[in-house]
Amino acid sequence: MPATKGFVIETLGPCLLDSPIKLSDSGAFTSDDEVMAVKPNLKTLLEQIQRGEQPDAFEVAGPREKIYIDPAQVRAGIVTCGGLCPGLNSVIRALVLQLWHRYNCTYIEGLRGGFQGLSATNRHHFNGLTPDDVEDIHTRGGTILGTSRGTPPTAEMADSIMAKGINVLFTIGGDGTMRGAAALDLELRRRGANVSVIGIPKTIDNDIPWVRRTFGFETAVSVAVEAVKAAHVEAESVFNGVGLVKFMGRDSGYIAANATLASGDVNFCLVPEVDFNLDGPSGLFAAIESRLKSREHAVIVVAEGAGQKFFQTSSSNPAIEKDASGNVKLGDIGTFLRDQIKDYFKNKNIQMSLKYIDPSYLIRANCGNAGDQLFCTRLAQNSVHAAMTGRTGMLIGYWHGRMTHVPFASISGRQKINPAGELWFNVLESTGQPAHFG
Numbered sequence: 337m338p339a340t341k342g343f344v345i346e347t348l349g350p351c352l353l354d355s356p357i358k359l360s361d362s363g364a365f366t367s368d369d370e371v372m373a374v375k376p377n378l379k380t381l382l383e384q385i386q387r388g389e390q391p392d393a394f395e396v397a398g399p400r401e402k403i404y405i406d407p408a409q410v411r412a413g414i415v416t417c418g419g420l421c422p423g424l425n426s427v428i429r430a431l432v433l434q435l436w437h438r439y440n441c442t443y444i445e446g447l448r449g450g451f452q453g454l455s456a457t458n459r460h461h462f463n464g465l466t467p468d469d470v471e472d473i474h475t476r477g478g479t480i481l482g483t484s485r486g487t488p489p490t491a492e493m494a495d496s497i498m499a500k501g502i503n504v505l506f507t508i509g510g511d512g513t514m515r516g517a518a519a520l521d522l523e524l525r526r527r528g529a530n531v532s533v534i535g536i537p538k539t540i541d542n543d544i545p546w547v548r549r550t551f552g553f554e555t556a557v558s559v560a561v562e563a564v565k566a567a568h569v570e571a572e573s574v575f576n577g578v579g580l581v582k583f584m585g586r587d588s589g590y591i592a593a594n595a596t597l598a599s600g601d602v603n604f605c606l607v608p609e610v611d612f613n614l615d616g617p618s619g620l621f622a623a624i625e626s627r628l629k630s631r632e633h634a635v636i637v638v639a640e641g642a643g644q645k646f647f648q649t650s651s652s653n654p655a656i657e658k659d660a661s662g663n664v665k666l667g668d669i670g671t672f673l674r675d676q677i678k679d680y681f682k683n684k685n686i687q688m689s690l691k692y693i694d695p696s697y698l699i700r701a702n703c704g705n706a707g708d709q710l711f712c713t714r715l716a717q718n719s720v721h722a723a724m725t726g727r728t729g730m731l732i733g734y735w736h737g738r739m740t741h742v743p744f745a746s747i748s749g750r751q752k753i754n755p756a757g758e759l760w761f762n763v764l765e766s767t768g769q770p771a772h773f774g
Contacts, residue, residue, distance in 0.1 A: 343374075343394050345741045346521075348530050348726035351402035355724070356440055359399065366398030366721075372738045374546075394546075394740035397718035397732055404726030405504065405532070410441040412723075413502040414465070416479040417450040417509035417516070421540045422555035423704035423712045425473040425480055427508055430716030432470045438717075439724055442466075445502065450484035450509075451516055454493040462500065474709060477701040487516040494523045497531060504532045504723045510539040511747065514731060518744035521729040532723040535731030535744065536715050540700065543588035543750040546742045547733045551715060553590070554707045556699050560595035563695040564637060568601040570691040571633040578624065578634050578677065578690040582670030584699065585639030587750045592639040593763050603627055603634045604769050606669075608641035609753045610760070613774025614676060620773045621680045628688065636673070640696075643669045670694055714739060 359365055371393035373381060384391045412435055416424050428446070435441040445462040447453045453462075463469075463481075473480050487493065497505060497520070507517040514535050521533040537544045542553040560583055567579025583591045589607025596602040604623065606612055613619045627634045647667030657665040674692045681688040704712060711734075718732050718739045733742035753760055764771060 343392065343741075343743060343746060345395055345727050345743055346525075346729045347404070348532060348728055349404055351400060351404045351725050353403050353406060355399060355401055355403050356407060357399050357438055365401040366396055368395070368400070370396040370398075372396050372735050372740050374735070376736050394733065394735060394742060397722060397739035397741055399721045400725045403724040405724055407439045407441050407724070410435070410439070410504055410724075411443045411445070411501045412441060412504040412506070413445045413447050413462070413497070413500070414481065414506045415447040415450060415453065415508065416481045416483050416538075417507065417513040418483060418485060418538065419510075419540070420478055420483065420700040421538050421552035422477065422700070422702045423551040423708045424478065424483075424508065424538065425470075425476055426704050426709050426712035427536055427538075427551065427716050428465075428480065429470040429474045430713040431506055431720060432465050433467055434717050434720040436467050439720065441504075445500065446481045449482045451487040451493060451513070452484040453482075454496040455488035456492045456495070474712075475703055477703045485512070487512075487519075490516075490519045490523045493520050494527065494529070497524065498527070498529055503530060504534070506534050506536060506719055506723070508536045508538050510537070511544055511750065513538070514544070514744055514747055518729065518747075521744065525728070530726075532726060532728045534719045534723045534727070536719050537731050537733070540591070541585050541588050541750075542590040543586075543752065544731075545747055545749060545751045546735065546740075547731075547751070548736065549711070549734045551708055551712045552704060554711070555702055555705045556584070556591050557594045557598060558705055559695065559699045559702055560591055561599045563693050563698075564595055564599040564601055564635065567691060567693050568599070568633075568635050571635055574633075574689045576628045576632055576681075576686070576688045578628075578636065578688060579693070580670065580674055580677070580690060581635070581637045581693045581695070583637060583639055584696055586641040586666065588752045589639035589642065590753065592637045592642075593753060593759055596637055596763050597766050600766065601635050602637050603767055604636040605763050605767055606636070606638040606642040607753055608639055608644070610642075610755050610772070611645070612643065612772070614646075614680075616774050618770065618772075618774055621677070623769065623773060624677065625681075625684075625686070628686075638669055638673060640666055640669060643672070646672060
């Protein structure tokens with residue numbers, strides 16, 4: 337059964353070459369017919385089949401017995417784009433090792449400075465990469481290739497790729513990177529260039545659609561829990577102590593929600609997906625005051641994209657400004673809440689001590705923990721398998737425990753917490769906060 341309904345993967349041509357990978361008792365090649373249902377719920381699947389419908393499905397990632405590209409002809413490029421994230425170096429290392437040792441591909445270039453390294457003025461910023469070059473980079477945060485936001489004109493990037501002779505390109509980045517990679521893939525195919533463009537999704541917010549988990553997220557939550565723990569200690573150590581922690585999460589509050597559940601110390605969790613008000617008998621201020629009366633301390637976590645409505649009437653109106661990636665520049669909800677909470681209790685003449693923690697850059701700069709190291713390796717290995725079969729215009733997804741092939745064309749919007757779903761219900765149970773403030 338092939339992939340369906342918008343999940344079909346483009347290929348550069350038929351796979352006629354034998355893979356250099358030898359699999360026997362240790363494993364089996366993945367068939368092109370092996371798929372993962374988008375909604376693997378038995379009741380849903382049976383209903384679709386009874387209606388004569390073919391369930392939506394992704395191709396399952398993995399090594400194929402036949403490949404498209406001759407390994408001796410591979411000229412691979414790797415680029416890292418956007419903000420930093422734990423695990424970037426781990427992905428670079430795993431790509432190099434997989435290409436070199438499993439497919440005998442020894443021409444591997446690292447593109448310096450993100451997509452900007454493919455601009456007309458920077459097209460020679462490449463470094464050759466060997467296993468020796470990447471031996472221990474997974475123990476360091478950041479990216480040895482450097483990064484940047486934004487993309488040069490697509491035609492310029494295509495010119496650089498073709499001038500260098502790159503025929504396999506791995507793009508590591510978030511939704512903006514994937515949009516740039518999708519445009520580059522279309523331009524290269526329009527020119528008749530046989531270049532496989534494979535994306536490896538990188539977003540610390542875990543918000544790319546059709547990808548249940550992205551690398552770096554597990555590490556981010558682990559470090560976030562340490563910040564919550566510090567806020568809890570500070571809050572408990574004084575009378576009417578309040579610990580306020582701001583986490584990353586422009587449109588999706590996954591780090592805040594998961595840190596809340598993992599720590600067990602959070603009393604109020606604020607995310608972009610759930611609106612809240614500050615004032616009134618059922619507002620956030622009243623809820624904090626009630627908590628302090630009963631327990632004399634409180635811990636609040638907030639995702640950076642929460643409460644942006646409070647900045648819409650600001651004279652500076654940050655909502656209209658955008659960064660190089662096209663993301664709206666957000667108002668600082670962390671410092672806003674810090675000041676507003678302090679003013680509320682001061683005006684009511686109630687003693688309160690608030691400590692504010694923003695661990696964003698501490699989280700971003702970490703290397704991946706053990707779980708993320710493993711996940712980075714699997715992503716990279718399956719990216720190389722896909723590229724060697726001539727697949728293009730796709731990223732490696734993760735869906736219900738399986739690595740999958742996801743076409744760039746199906747990626748739009750951002751994955752968000754469902755306020756009526758299980759994760760948010762678990763948060764409400766853990767914190768005891770009301771479903772809505774105000």
